[in-house]
Amino acid sequence: MNMTFDLPNDMRIYSALSTRDALLAWVEEQGKSGRAHLEISAGQVQEIDGSGLQLLAALSNLETPWRLVESSQAFSAACELLGYGHWLDKRYLKNAGEESAT
Secondary structure (H helix, E strand, O other): OOOEEEOOOEEOHHHHHHHHHHHHHHHHHHHHHOOOOEEEEEOOOOEEOHHHHHHHHHHOOOOOOEEEEEEOHHHHHHHHHOOOHHHOOOOOOOOHHHOOOO
């Protein structure tokens, strides 16, 4: 079982359904393991829109909290632009020192 969910390269509306299905299946697996939090990697995300961010926002409604552990420049820029900058918590991001300020 993979401990971190790697978001796909394309997080736009065109792939939202398949990404949602894969993410929910992974969340279910993680729930069975009793993990204290979920780890999401956006390190490979190159294309993202509001629907992609909404998928992650929906995770906030789950019992188990989640944290972002890696972020691409495209993902970080989208988060900042659309008001999700708080997801970019440098305490958890593996590549926090590599990101440029947006």
